[in-house]
Amino acid sequence: MVEILIPGAVTLKTLAKIYWQQCPAALSDTAFPRMERAAARIEEVAAGNAPVYGVNTGFGKLASIRIEAADVATLQRNLILSHCCGVGAPLPPEIVRLIMTLKLMSLGRGASGIRTEVVRLIQAMLERGVLPLIPEKGSVGASGDLAPLAHMTAVLIGEGEVLYQGHPLPGRAALEQAGLAPISLSAKEGLALINGTQVSTALALAGLFRATRALQGSIVTGALSTDAAMGSTAPFAAEIHDLRGHQGQIDVAGALRHLLDGSEIRNSHVDNDERVQDPYCLRCHPQVSGACLDLLRQAARTLEIEANAATDNPLVLSDGEVVSGGNFHAEPVAFAADQIALAVAEIGAIAQRRIAMLVDPALSFGLPGFLTPKPGLNSGLMIAEVTSAALMSENKQLAHPASVDSTPTSANQEDHVSMACHGARRLLQMTQNLFHIVGIEALTAAQGIDLRGPLRTSPVLNQAITSLRAEVPPLTEDRYMAPDLSAATDLIHSGALVSDVAQHLPDVF
Template identity: 40%
Template sequence: MTDDADADADAAADSVVVDGESLTPEDIEHVARRGAPVHVPESARERVRESRERIVDIVESGQAVYGVNTGFGELVQERIARDDIETLQQNLVRSHAAGTGRELDDEEVRAMLVTRLNALVKGYSGVRERIVDVLAGMLNEGVHPVVKAKGSLGASGDLAPLAHLALVLTGEGEATVDGERLSGDEALRRKNLEPVTLRAKEGLGLINGTQLTVGLASLVVCDAERAIRAADIAGAMTTEATMGTTASSHASIQRVRPHPGQSESAENVRRLTRNSEIVESHRNCDRVQDAYSIRCLPQVHGAVRDSIRHLREAVETELNSATDNPLVFAAEEADERASGTETAAVLSGGNFHGQPLALRLDYATSGLSELASISERRIDRMLNPNIQEEYLPPFLTEGSGLRSGYMIAQYTAADLVSTNRSHGRPSTDSIPVSGNQEDHVSMSAQSAYIAREVVESTLCVVGIELACGAQALDFIEGQTPGIGTQAAYGTVRAHLEHLDDDRPIHRDMEVMTEILRSDALFENVERALDTTLA
């Protein structure tokens, strides 16, 4: 290995490597939620240096190039003198920091920082290596810009939120450091970082792109995949608790309608309930068919699983894409339609447009809403005295009447399901801006915010089903659940006691949501399955 490669390997050992090529949603979660440091390898730094040299070449040539020495948006025809180029970039960041609403939390800001850094190190934005160093330093030292949530249209990217972030690099704006709110200049210097004076193209390079959307979408992917895995487990538990059959998950049924998600969810139910004495005890019972929320679990869960997979594909592509405009290429990569010089070419396009993410985020939002909906219906089947099995007491509590048990948990689930359904689908909306120059926008940030809210609600609903499922299994005597469902039951009971006397059950919901977020449920279930079936 070369010295640079050795140094990269050592630095990356405990870090997330930000190379412009390989970032994943899990990497975003690791940096955003767990505070993992980042490392930019030498290969990426070399691309940044080469890209910057091309911008310098263009500036010295004196050619008019958008984003380098012209105005922005509708003001694109305004030529900027060379002496004013640095002022142009600083003014751009200041004027675009026009957000409002709530302030993003630290994990949202960190997701933006790491995704912006990764886009820049692809080497098509023309920024200096110093910009890369300061962004990486802010992540590694915990300097979190104060960013307003509202103001992005998802084209030209997430301009306003990214401008609030970029202000701090220049020593303006505000940031939090170790829980203290400081001016941008003081926040940087507190962590031995120097503010940056923006040069040609750098202001635009920092604010033009989809990094708010893709950062949040990465977290949505991670949470949504937890929700669907948890829903398979909860649904399998409910199937046992209501004396349902797993015949609807038979492999032959899935084989003749081979949607990938459907087959995967059906296989999960079969694995989770393997060796279940409960399922075996009523294999030849008089009930011909279960309700749809039990019987159609593979079809509904599978469709949701496919929608999340579709979102993941777009997110993984977007994370490692150049979404700036204009983009800087070597001259041989472009043609006569590009502006530039003999060695460098600049192409103006629309990679900042968030539609590839917005549409899939809205699709995933619809899927997650349905996942919460079918889970709520299974909750009702365990609680409702008009339809539940005779061995289950009303609302899963002994002495019902005196006690309400989990009655109101279903109310909460119903509220969350109804709220999920009430959200619009922003990707179908557009309001022209910038004097109608930017006449079609994606609203991708709004799609991301809604998806975040819906996945949070869905995790809560599925957590309620798991709590009710464990409570219902307590009333089945003499028969053990399946390998996977028994491990899930044990995980719930390790954190949540059987509901005997009434208690404030909001704590039960909070505990269950934390279990899902910690991945403890999945780890325990898989460990039990691997050990028993090895």
């Protein structure tokens, strides 16, 4: 099913569907008249005598050099070839699909001056699975994601490389096998395709979508940990959180109340618990995860705006004037990526403390050391906890803000840059680390609840345990653990662990 996009009005839910399900996308027919008017205006400018940046001039520091009308097409081709300077591993196919979708959305605003033939070729590539190989590194997130977008654009003109039907191929050969033909770029079209924040934004959106799944998983595993530790539900009382007023905190506390409602374990000690207060990792779960939820929601608002924006340069305004500006500067995306990174690091940090609490017999309120029925002979979840600590520490190192690190480029013409692209790209690694941490908490908390038998957790949380136990049996004695960790991680990454309880969890967007 092709997702039809109305430029300026595409929701994050639609983009998340495209990311997770790899759906092809195409612009609504209503977008094409605007694009055609802007393309006609660029054609007029290219035929005129007045210098207009990127249409009949050089680029960047070379903008003062006038280009003759006969050389305009060569100018655009040279621009693409010279800017294919990316390095590193190719971006994942799901990211490339999202980049191309975002580029369609930007061009569809009708301010870029690009012919509809170019847009239709991108749509056909998405529909037929012709995905350019885009190296992951090379953008500083200003003047657009120039190098990575040039690698995308190179395929449109029959250059570059492609992943097609699972195999890398030269761009021209892949287009031919898919029944498509390369195009020659007209005035400004190369610039329209490589100026823009689509790579940074796609990476940040992927980080947001993945962080959302991890956060929802951590709310469930945090509730499981609370029950496994015989923690109190009193700190989740609604009025406590209403008195503070932060919506994320209110929402997480409400989710925890629903998840733990009806737990036999909780009811067994609600009136005779000698502990006055639980550790912060349990008691302050709404405050910490709620603050993370608020950060993700703020980042989501920024990224939804950016995803729908026209971000190339120059732009064709509604009165026909062609004006050079700076919408390609990715500072909003860089800030959003930094916010997501902070949230990801903190979700993992508090989850890791719950894991550490449960495996420690001094803190776990009667559970055996490292959650094995025969500690000593068996090490149980000892090293799973160590792995979670290693991942938590790595995420804390990766969370350093990228947006504060600028360096001048292009002979000081581009003298302040956002670093949004690598600030967003690290989110893939950070969220993968977080999937592992939350998966380890799922194993740890479920093992703790099993050891509380015959008492049972709540009916809702028991659904989550059932999903886990379909993949990972209880740990009765030591075994080769890596497959258990991998299976639990997959349940968090796919959302399968929380699918049966999703109605009790807060949304980010």
